[in-house]
Amino acid sequence: MKRLEIRDLYKNYQAYGDKEVTICGWLRSVRDYKNLAFLTINDGAFKSVQVVVESEKNKNYDDVVHQNVGASYLIMGKVILTPTAQQPFEINASHVEVLGTSDPSYPLQKKGHTVEFLRTIPTIRPRGNLFNAVFRIRSVAAFAIHKYFNERNFVYVHTPIITGSDCEGAGEMFQVTTLPLESLPKADGKVDYSQDFFGKKVSLTVSGQLHEETLTHAFGKTYTFGPTFRAENSNTSRHAAEFWMMEPEICFCDLDELMDNEEEMVKYCIGYVMSECKDELEFLNKFVDKELLSRLQNIVGSEFVRLDYTDAIDLLLKAKKKFEYPVKWGVDLQSEHERYLTEEVFKKPVFLKNYPKDIKAFYMRQNDDGKTVAAVDLLVPGIGELIGGSQREERLDKLTQRIHELGLKEEDYSWYLDTRRYGTNKHSGYGLGFERFVMYLTGISNIRDVELFPRTVGSIQG
Ligand code: 4AD
Ligand code: MG
Numbered sequence: 471m472k473r474l475e476i477r478d479l480y481k482n483y484q485a486y487g488d489k490e491v492t493i494c495g496w497l498r499s500v501r502d503y504k505n506l507a508f509l510t511i512n513d514g515a516f517k518s519v520q521v522v523v524e525s526e527k528n529k530n531y532d533d534v535v536h537q538n539v540g541a542s543y544l545i546m547g548k549v550i551l552t553p554t555a556q557q558p559f560e561i562n563a564s565h566v567e568v569l570g571t572s573d574p575s576y577p578l579q580k581k582g583h584t585v586e587f588l589r590t591i592p593t594i595r596p597r598g599n600l601f602n603a604v605f606r607i608r609s610v611a612a613f614a615i616h617k618y619f620n621e622r623n624f625v626y627v628h629t630p631i632i633t634g635s636d637c638e639g640a641g642e643m644f645q646v647t648t649l650p651l652e653s654l655p656k657a658d659g660k661v662d663y664s665q666d667f668f669g670k671k672v673s674l675t676v677s678g679q680l681h682e683e684t685l686t687h688a689f690g691k692t693y694t695f696g697p698t699f700r701a702e703n704s705n706t707s708r709h710a711a712e713f714w715m716m717e718p719e720i721c722f723c724d725l726d727e728l729m730d731n732e733e734e735m736v737k738y739c740i741g742y743v744m745s746e747c748k749d750e751l752e753f754l755n756k757f758v759d760k761e762l763l764s765r766l767q768n769i770v771g772s773e774f775v776r777l778d779y780t781d782a783i784d785l786l787l788k789a790k791k792k793f794e795y796p797v798k799w800g801v802d803l804q805s806e807h808e809r810y811l812t813e814e815v816f817k818k819p820v821f822l823k824n825y826p827k828d829i830k831a832f833y834m835r836q837n838d839d840g841k842t843v844a845a846v847d848l849l850v851p852g853i854g855e856l857i858g859g860s861q862r863e864e865r866l867d868k869l870t871q872r873i874h875e876l877g878l879k880e881e882d883y884s885w886y887l888d889t890r891r892y893g894t895n896k897h898s899g900y901g902l903g904f905e906r907f908v909m910y911l912t913g914i915s916n917i918r919d920v921e922l923f924p925r926t927v928g929s930i931q932g
Pocket of ligand 1 (some may be wrong): 638677678679700709715717857859899900901902903906
């Protein structure tokens with residue numbers, strides 16, 4: 471038996487007209503008219519196939535058409551082209567076999583479940599149209615990222631997940647330990663980490679950037695793409711405790727060139743997904759976000775705004791809108807401010823750059839004004855911050871001084887500082903929150919619905 475995938479059948483269905491094929495898949499719905507039944511079979515392709523089962527040709531008719539939704543099948547039959555019907559072809563079955571029955575409790579009996587309900591059935595929710603569209607797009611977007619960087623000579627690196635340094639210095643790390651939590655070994659009243667697995671205190675990484683930079687200084691252009699972890703107590707629709715980040719790092723590259731790369735990469739990946747996932751995007755445009763397609767099209771064709779933090783503060787201070795969190799120079803922007811700028815003022819993606827140094831990480835390049843750093847966040851409508859990046863502080867003395875100012879331990883970063891000791895250079899990089907990108911590409915408004923098993927504060931399943 472050679473199984474034909476329904477996706478391949480749709481791509482080239484005319485060539486299969488009147489030919490015998492074998493498909494496998496799961497039952498989505500059944501209409502039984504006693505001696506004639508229509509089964510809708512889905513095998514993971516976005517579009518399902520209609521299978522016509524006639525009692526005359528199928529001696530096990532009663533058994534195979536009286537199955538519960540979710541049952542799995544093997545079907546052999548002839549492809550019949552149906553140019554006047556809604557679907558361009560159907561399969562007239564000559565052999566139908568039930569491979570696995572489905573319990574009547576199968577929760578996806580009908581369409582139109584809420585995303586909140588779907589979250590309660592994590593094993594089954596990927597089998598509906600919504601998650602089929604979202605997770606295909608997630609996969610295609612990841613591929614687009616690899617394709618984009620691969621075509622531009624970047625080297626893909628897998629940075630460690632367990633780390634002894636806090637990249638963002640925000641102290642939002644999940645600790646990793648094999649010490650017995652009920653009876654911690656102590657020395658001088660403090661936990662004795664010399665007895666821990668690694669002989670020191672370690673955590674799950676919040677970003678692969680620092681480790682990655684070592685490879686960037688060997689290859690010139692790298693990117694890392696993997697899971698990151700943040701014990702951030704933010705119960706919002708855009709924060710997860712475990713999420714994927716894609717981080718390119720480029721030597722001999724300043725902030726303007728970095729923004730050029732971000733803009734080109736985002737447009738490239740959107741364009742790629744739009745050409746590869748037409749059915750999925752049309753579905754999402756119809757049922758999730760009516761402006762999705764026009765918004766994506768707009769982005770590909772428009773130039774992103776580049777705005778200084780200081781000018782953004784002026785705009786926010788002049789705004790007629792009342793904000794929950796008041797604005798003044800020096801504050802970190804809240805999502806209401808970011809959304810006001812991208813959704814109301816500019817109505818397109820905005821690069822916000824040159825932030826106050828006190829609200830940004832230690833590795834960012836200090837500007838000559840002594841107050842700001844060469845940071846850049848990309849803010850997009852509907853999401854807020856999609857990308858965070860910066861030009862890096864390449865001057866060893868300035869970087870070391872900043873580590874001290876922020877109370878970080880120089881010895882924890884000595885390996886990192888070596889990149890500045892040997893052949894330092896102007897370099898830059900950024901981190902794209904991959905789930906937020908998938909939200910942007912699908913119109914899905916909650917990060918919990920673009921992750922398979924979301925991990926958020928106070929909630930974990932599976
Ligand atoms: O702005 P962040 O914190 O930047 C960094 O970690 C840098 N080291 C990246 C770099 O320059 N190589 O995080 C980058 C992006 C954010 O813009 C956001 O999209 C996403 O990661 N992000 C989250 N996504 C989901 N849940 C969270 N809790 C997130 N925190 C950050
Ligand atoms: Mg950030």
